[in-house]
Amino acid sequence: MTRAVVFAYHNVGVRCLKVLLAHGVEVSLVITHADSAAETIWFGSVAATAVEYDIPVITPDDPNADGVVARIAGAAPDFAFSFYYRKMLRAPLLATAPRGALNMHGSLLPKYRGRAPVNWAVLHGERETGATLHYMTEKPDNGDVVAQTAVPILPDDTAQEVFDKVTVAAELILDRVLPALLAGTAPRVRQVLEEGAYFGGRTPEDGRIDWQKDAATIHNLVRAVAPPYPGALTAVGG
Template sequence: MKPHLPARAIVFAYHDVGVRCLRVLLDAGVEVPLVVTHEDSPGENIWFASVAQVAAEHGLRCVAPADAHLPELLAEAAASNPDFLFSFYYRHMLKAAWLNVPRCGAFNMHGSLLPQYRGRVPVNWAIIEGARQTGATLHRMNEKPDNGAIVDQCAVPILQDDTASEVFGKVVTAAEIVLARSLPRMLDGTAAERVQDLSQGRYYGGRKPEDGRIPAQASAPQIHNLVRALAAPYPGAFCRIGGRAIVIDRTRLVGLSQANADGSLRLLCQDNAMWLHAADGSMLNVLAAHDSDGPIDPAGFERRFAGRSVSVEI
């Protein structure tokens, strides 16, 4: 179905992807009668750009309801006769009542190469699992998350030492590329879509700060992946020593291993460097770490832990 000109779109958006994709629509001359976003949570580290601010700069009506399915909001959206509905990193699922509002369909921008890493925090999960690429995918929405036919997608590399915030920056750019190159075809009704092969991926759930605890049996590469997936601005990968949480901020894989794989995870200091000795004997160079008292470095290691090697609590 070809939309009338100029096209109109209801936009659900949050975070950096929401900001950049909203700007793409406005740059293309798409009318946006309504933007729906989130109130920033007081307990959250807000390190990303504001959709509400962009909406205000362009004089757009912007709301942040606790429940997006309010009848009066749905009625307002339907009355604007939108051609499209877009969801750009909006955090809540939209039910059929919303998906049926636009004439030409509802579309979501997801931060992975669907059908891989469907569900929550896809960038973090990709790094945890050691993936070497991810990307952004624009797909048609239905009532099952990340399930609809793909309009377009763009891949980005994940380097061995990339953190989640670095990869997310690439995904933001990929999302902007995907929408900018797909939008003309969507507007003239010629965009092709392909059904996902859902057997090529699976769903992933959300993560909580306590999920960042380093598993006792993890190898050095697995710990390295967890550390960079959860590095700031995320809550961090951590272990416990003497009842205190030790956050491992940055690590480097060096390919070293020790023959004495004793099945324990230990933090140690030698040759003026800090190391994690994994249960399988593999070694990981710890470049930065901290606890509630501040940074932990080789110079203060022995004073902090009363020794040069300390076992991690399981």
């Protein structure tokens, strides 16, 4: 039986963890995040899902710490998977999975590498985005692509609505390609990084409306930061 360790958070983490289990992968350890009191938790719990399936789960502050890497190595994984886990995984950790370490990213790589890819895509008025399964390296979101699936972004879609579509796309990708991945026959396509760009994280202040912008740009901003994200903001009489 193929064994894996899973780094996961959010709805994508829940759904993709369940796909692995449905395909008979032995998940020997789940690494996730402790929920933050400063964040609105509107998504499913990977930790609760792991407990439901009697899988050991840990929430380290630093997944690359020596003790954590040793525990992961002790779980003897064939593969490591990252599904919306929020911290970078370094080379010693990636090396614990001899058959590969793979990440599910919420864009059509190489576009929108980095943080908050769905929000950035909506902000920029894109008409489609998607999910991509790719091999991990120490550089974010730049490894070889295994598979990707596109989803439409409608003119009035909010970021959450698009994220829900991306979650389904991620589940479909993993379900479709996992048999070939386990058999060692899945494709690997090198990214042409020049065809995309890296984007950083976003803060609530990034939702401030610039009324000098055109109506379409403001509309896209409002959609990109609509609840459950912090929302757009402006000053009145200030």
